[in-house]
Amino acid sequence: xxxxxxxxxxxxxxxxxxxxxxxxxxxxxxxxxxxxxxxxxxxxxxxxxxxxxxxxxxxxxxxxxxxxxxxxxxxxxxxxxxxxxxxxxxxxxxxxxxxxxxxxxxxxxxxxxxxxxxxxxxxxxxxxxxxxxxxxxxxxxxxxxxxxxxxxxxxxxxxxxxxxxxxxxxxxxxxxxxxxxxxxxxxxxxxxxxxxxxxxxxxxxxxxxxx
Numbered sequence: 001x002x003x004x005x006x007x008x009x010x011x012x013x014x015x016x017x018x019x020x021x022x023x024x025x026x027x028x029x030x031x032x033x034x035x036x037x038x039x040x041x042x043x044x045x046x047x048x049x050x051x052x053x054x055x056x057x058x059x060x061x062x063x064x065x066x067x068x069x070x071x072x073x074x075x076x077x078x079x080x081x082x083x084x085x086x087x088x089x090x091x092x093x094x095x096x097x098x099x100x101x102x103x104x105x106x107x108x109x110x111x112x113x114x115x116x117x118x119x120x121x122x123x124x125x126x127x128x129x130x131x132x133x134x135x136x137x138x139x140x141x142x143x144x145x146x147x148x149x150x151x152x153x154x155x156x157x158x159x160x161x162x163x164x165x166x167x168x169x170x171x172x173x174x175x176x177x178x179x180x181x182x183x184x185x186x187x188x189x190x191x192x193x194x195x196x197x198x199x200x201x202x203x204x205x206x207x208x209x210x211x
Contacts, residue, residue, distance in 0.1 A: 071162030
């Protein structure tokens with residue numbers, strides 16, 4: 001068996017265990033069923049899915065990247081997987097006031113003692129999710145700071161998380177500011193009724209450039 005196949009098999013087994021915990025048929029430490037399932041996902045499943053996603057990264061996507069701006073909603077997992085794949089030196093979390101717990105999970109992830117690469121510096125931009133001008137201003141300020149020290153910095157905008165209105169603004173900014181847009185694509189598993197763990201792939205989204 002190849003290492004990639006073995007990794008897929010490990011993820012498949014852990015995903016089955018995770019569903020047992022989420023369904024209340026098994027336990028994983030203390031707390032509510034939802035808390036136990038989330039803890040299992042972060043501690044056992046996410047490290048492997050992140051590793052697999054990085055191993056399948058397209059050669060036209062630079063890693064380590066100079067910077068990554070990521071939209072953060074109620075689920076921190078997509079930002080963690082994207083950051084693990086791109087390994088940015090600087091990470092901007094664009095989030096609403098309601099996603100504070102997700103931001104803390106992301107911070108805790110990169111504060112781990114067993115972190116396998118140099119953790120990025122993290123900045124947080126809290127914005128109203130429908131206020132395009134606030135989102136744009138926060139991202140512009142971050143970009144200016146990145147390019148002040150490196151005019152040729154490779155910067156990516158992760159449009160996976162957050163609200164749809166925030167993703168629209170991400171596209172607009174990409175055109176205006178010459179940003180690369182990436183998205184964490186997944187395969188939907190009808191039997192699980194959710195994205196299949198281990199199917200995560202970083203997709204580079206073509207963006208028309210401003211004239």
